[in-house]
Amino acid sequence: MSDRLPSGVTYRPFEGTDRLATEGPPVYGEPTSQGWRAWDVRRSKLGAMFERGMDTGLEGDETVLYLGAAAGTTVSHVADFAGPTYAIEFAARPVADLLEVAAERPNLFVLLEDARSPSEYAHVVEPVDVIVQDVATRDQAQVANANRQFLSDDGRLLAVVKARSEDVTADPETVFNRFLDRLEGYSVLETERLDPFHDDHLAVIATPE
Amino acid sequence: MNADRGNDRGWFSSVTPGDPETYVGAIADGSATEPADWPARAIESGVVPDQSTYYELLHAATQATARAQVRRRERTDDQRLIHCIRAMDDTERVANELAERVSAWSSTTDTSVSGIDGARELLSRSPTRTDDAIAAATDEQLVSLAEQVVALDDQATALRETIEKSMPTVAPNLSMVAGPVLGARLIALAGGLEALAKQPSGTIQVLGAEDALFAHLAGRGSSPKHGVIFVHEYVSGTEPSQRGSAARALAGKLAIAARIDHYAGDRRPSLQAELDERIATIQSRGDGNE
Numbered sequence: 001m002s003d004r005l006p007s008g009v010t011y012r013p014f015e016g017t018d019r020l021a022t023e024g025p026p027v028y029g030e031p032t033s034q035g036w037r038a039w040d041v042r043r044s045k046l047g048a049m050f051e052r053g054m055d056t057g058l059e060g061d062e063t064v065l066y067l068g069a070a071a072g073t074t075v076s077h078v079a080d081f082a083g084p085t086y087a088i089e090f091a092a093r094p095v096a097d098l099l100e101v102a103a104e105r106p107n108l109f110v111l112l113e114d115a116r117s118p119s120e121y122a123h124v125v126e127p128v129d130v131i132v133q134d135v136a137t138r139d140q141a142q143v144a145n146a147n148r149q150f151l152s153d154d155g156r157l158l159a160v161v162k163a164r165s166e167d168v169t170a171d172p173e174t175v176f177n178r179f180l181d182r183l184e185g186y187s188v189l190e191t192e193r194l195d196p197f198h199d200d201h202l203a204v205i206a207t208p209e
Numbered sequence: 210m211n212a213d214r215g216n217d218r219g220w221f222s223s224v225t226p227g228d229p230e231t232y233v234g235a236i237a238d239g240s241a242t243e244p245a246d247w248p249a250r251a252i253e254s255g256v257v258p259d260q261s262t263y264y265e266l267l268h269a270a271t272q273a274t275a276r277a278q279v280r281r282r283e284r285t286d287d288q289r290l291i292h293c294i295r296a297m298d299d300t301e302r303v304a305n306e307l308a309e310r311v312s313a314w315s316s317t318t319d320t321s322v323s324g325i326d327g328a329r330e331l332l333s334r335s336p337t338r339t340d341d342a343i344a345a346a347t348d349e350q351l352v353s354l355a356e357q358v359v360a361l362d363d364q365a366t367a368l369r370e371t372i373e374k375s376m377p378t379v380a381p382n383l384s385m386v387a388g389p390v391l392g393a394r395l396i397a398l399a400g401g402l403e404a405l406a407k408q409p410s411g412t413i414q415v416l417g418a419e420d421a422l423f424a425h426l427a428g429r430g431s432s433p434k435h436g437v438i439f440v441h442e443y444v445s446g447t448e449p450s451q452r453g454s455a456a457r458a459l460a461g462k463l464a465i466a467a468r469i470d471h472y473a474g475d476r477r478p479s480l481q482a483e484l485d486e487r488i489a490t491i492q493s494r495g496d497g498n499e
Contacts (some may be wrong), residue, residue, distance in 0.1 A: 077438065078229060086265060092282035093378055095275055104396040111236070111428070112278045115300050123241035124220045126248060 003009040004053060007060035007083030012192065014038045020047055020088055025104045028073050037080075041197055044074040045134055045160040054190055054205060058082075058155045062126040065150050067115040067143060068135035070094045072101035073111055079108040086125045090114045115143050118150070127152050133159040141182035144206075147175035148185050157186055163200040176202040185209055217241040221251045226266055229273050236274035259365035286379045287402040292371060294393040297368035304361035311355050317349060351418065381476045382466035386459075386484060394437050396464065406471035413467075414438065414460035438463070443488045451491050458487045 005020075008042060012021040014031045018038040032037045041047035061083045069075040069087035070092040079085040079101075085108050089095050095112050097204035102108040113121045115135050128150050133141050140161055151157065179202070180188060185198045186206035194201040224235045248263045257263045304325055312323040315331060332355050339345050369390065376389035380402055383392040398416040399405035405413070415422050417436030425432045430457050435444050435456035447455040462484040469477055 039419075092279045093295055096279050099272060099275055100280070102268075106268050109267055110275045111271060112275045119240045119242055122244045123217065123239040124236060124247070124267070125244050127244050 004055055005050060006056070006058035006081050007064075009039075009050065009058075009060075009077075012036050012038075020050055022077045024076065025081035027076040027101050028071075033049075037077075038049075040073075043197055044077065045194060045203065046074050046132060046158065046203060047077065048194045049104050049158065049160075049203045049205075051197070052192055052194070054192055054206060056158055057192060057207075058130065062130050063126065065125055065128040065147065067131065067133045067147060069098055069110070070134075071097035074132075074134065075108065076101045076105070079105045082130070083107060084126070085109065086111060086121075086126045086128070088113050088115050088121060116146060118146050122149070125150055129155050131155070131157045131159075133157065136162055136165045139182075140166065141179045141184075144186065145182075145184045148208060153208055155208060156189075157204070157206040157208075159204045159206070160194070160198075161182060161202040163202070172200045172202075180204070217243060217245060219245065219247040219250050220253070220270070221247070221256045221263075221266070221485065223254065224266070224270065226256065229269065232270035232273045233277045236270055237278060245350075260491040283379065284403065285403070286375070287396055290375060290379055290393050291397040291401070293368050293372050294317070294390070294397050297365050297372065300361045300365040300368065304358050304365060305353060307358045311351065311358055314351050314354070318344075318351065325358060325362050328355040328362075331355040332359060345449060380467065382469050382480055383463065383475070385478070385481055386462050386466045387438070391437065391441055395467075398437065401468065402471050405467045408464065408467075410457075410460040410464035413464050414456050443484070447488070449491055451494060454491045454494075458491060462487075 009020065009022055011018040012033065014021070014033055020041060022039060026032050026037050028040075028043070031039055039047045041051040060081050064078055064082045064085045066075045066078060066085060066087045069089040070091075070167065072087070074089045075085065075098070078209040087098060087102070087108060087110050089098060089110070092112065095110060098110050102110045103192070109124070111121050111124060115133075116137065129152055131144075131147055131151055131190050133140070133144055133147070137143065140159070144157060144159055148157075161176055163170070163175040166175045166179070176191075183206065185208060188204060188206045189209050190205040192203050194203055218239075218241070220235045220239045221230065223239070225231045248260050251257050252259060252262050257266055280436055308325045308328050311328045311331065312321070315321045315327070320331070320334065322328065331352060339348070357450060372393050373389045376384040376392050380392055380396065383395070383405075386392075387395060395413065396402050396405050408416075415433050415436045416438070418433035419436075421430060421433040424430045434453040438444055438456060438459055441459055443459050444452055444456050462480055466480055469480075
């Protein structure tokens with residue numbers, strides 16, 4: 001399983017249990033040991049993707065565009081192993097917390113912008129190797145499509161679809177299929193449900209066509 | 210591939226490295242139709258000598274910009290809450306006024322009711338049939354007025370719930386120490402969270418008691434011990450001889466809470482613990498121990 005982990009992400013023992021971890025200053029009260037911090041896969045969907053052994057294609061030191069960074073739980077781990085990491089978040093309150101996370105990470109760049117309007121941050125964000133998408137809006141496929149312009153030709157989209165953000169009444173399977181149908185300019189490499197770590201979430205790995 | 214993207218300029222084109230005042234506009238107001246290899250372009254154009262300097266500059270610029278935007282966004286949030294609390298007061302006042310009218314009016318009918326609850330009761334009751342044309346017409350208006358009273362009362366409740374839900378986000382510490390409604394009221398009296406954060410605690414202690422304060426300053430009457438913070442249980446629940454001390458202790462913590470909320474924004478539960486301890490001391494003194 002760990003041969004699929006990027007360098008900078010590894011399993012380390014925390015209080016006797018091997019857990020996914022990255023090296024950096026702690027953020028959300030996670031256990032730490034010798035400079036390493038446990039990556040809580042129940043709070044982080046990207047963490048759950050690694051835990052599931054999905055082939056993210058990440059090797060470490062990539063340039064990353066992170067859409068829907070929220071208070072920075074996951075993006076803090078990404079910045080620990082990746083290169084320049086651009087974090088987009090639209091809500092002001094979590095950005096206040098995210099700024100604290102970024103204060104200790106010189107490669108993390110916080111942008112208070114709407115992921116649905118990429119032209120508002122295209123003057124700052126350079127082309128990237130990876131897009132991580134974890135947005136809680138309707139029409140999550142549209143967000144992925146609009147941001148495809150940032151992705152280099154051999155780059156990866158690592159998206160998490162939240163069924164409940166799209167439509168609380170519909171069957172999650174229907175919502176996931178609709179997302180995949182609406183995805184344009186990508187070819188999907190792998191999908192996997194993240195239950196029980198995250199209920200009604202589908203992880204999607206795709207690459208530009 | 211890059212050559213024909215001449216129209217788009219990177220964020221750094223309007224930035225003077227070392228001058229943070231130029232950062233915020235560059236990030237916040239700029240836009241581009243497409244991304245580009247901005248680090249390379251910045252080095253080409255001579256803004257920065259190398260890549261690591263570029264990322265240092267970008268980090269300083271994004272931090273400064275997001276911080277300013279968060280602050281600006283939250284500043285308008287407090288203004289919205291001020292409208293909420295004022296609208297809540299307005300709807301409560303008008304609901305009560307109209308409820309009095311409904312009560313007085315209802316005494317001319319078979320069933321006399323009183324207060325807002327009375328208006329609610331009136332609506333739940335089926336109208337009495339009458340052959341008197343005047344009575345029928347006026348009773349209909351009475352019921353219609355009672356409907357307005359109930360609608361206004363529901364609106365006031367909804368406004369209160371909105372304040373209770375939003376205050377912990379806008380001013381977490383003030384909301385914790387004062388309670389959401391009193392906290393919003395203090396913000397409204399000061400004119401905003403920033404204005405409140407700049408008030409000395411002595412002013413916060415008597416916010417809402419301006420009449421008494423100015424009467425005192427003009428030489429009439431004693432100085433007020435508390436303004437709207439009287440409704441806080443730590444003041445109203447303290448025996449009268451100790452209320453001045455309790456109000457002073459509470460106002461001190463409210464001033465600190467407002468400052469943390471405005472300038473820092475993180476939640477500090479220790480504030481509440483310190484206040485609890487102080488009030489316990491004051492109240493035990495009031496039990497005749499001194």
